[in-house]
Amino acid sequence: GAGVSQTPSNKVTEKGKYVELRCDPISGHTALYWYRQSLGQGPEFLIYFQGTGAADDSGLPNDRFFAVRPEGSVSTLKIQRTERGDSAMYLCASSPSGGGGTQYFGPGTRLTVL
Amino acid sequence: DQQVKQNSPSLSVQEGRISILNCDYTNSMFDYFLWYKKYPAEGPTFLISISSIKDKNEDGRFTVFLNKSAKHLSLHIVPSQPGDSAVYFCAALSSNTGKLIFGQGTTLQVKP
Secondary structure (H helix, E strand, O other): OOOOEEEOOEEEEOOOOOEEEEEEOOOOOOEEEEEEEOOOOOOEEEEEEEOOEEEEOOOOOOOOEEEEOOOOOOEEEEEOOOOHHHOEEEEEEEEOOOOOOOOEEOOOEEEEEO | OOOEEOOOOEEEEEOOOOEEEEEEEOOOOOOEEEEEEEOOOOOOEEEEEEEOOOOEEEEOOEEEEEEOOOOEEEEEEOOOOHHHOEEEEEEEEOOOOOOOEEOOOEEEEEEO
């Protein structure tokens, strides 16, 4: 079956602009996660959805970052007033039920803020 | 504070030999550990996992060992193949939070 998909694969924007990154999880997976990976580092947790609700958003760096999952499937990560420091690979993962389940990652969106 | 550490940024081995990748953690609440492999421009691919109630899990050429008293785990790949060349991430989670905590990664190069 289809894995996790993310669009766009690459996004280049200017400082101060608004961006949206989309994640389409594996069908039937109730848990969805967003991570951010900077060069030379491991992925860092941003936010975790169980169904439509954010179960844990403790990793969002500040209030410029927001994510939604209105129907419990596709999720959108939204970044307002982008800064150069937001440049990173944004990864989405899903798992069948959350908790201790294995998380399966998408290919990521490479965000570059000029 | 880095809760999961991979202290070797890189490792180079000869094809056919054993590759051993190491990972240390500090949080005793972690109850599940995973290894992911990542190729450039791709997302991490799940490789193998181990529950904290076990000390070994094997899947083909890949074996993960867990030493809870030392808070240490390792991934053994034998025999190593050139296609195994990638960045390997160790990750840990506590099932009551669900979020993965990753190490910094180790770049493995398997030479033909």
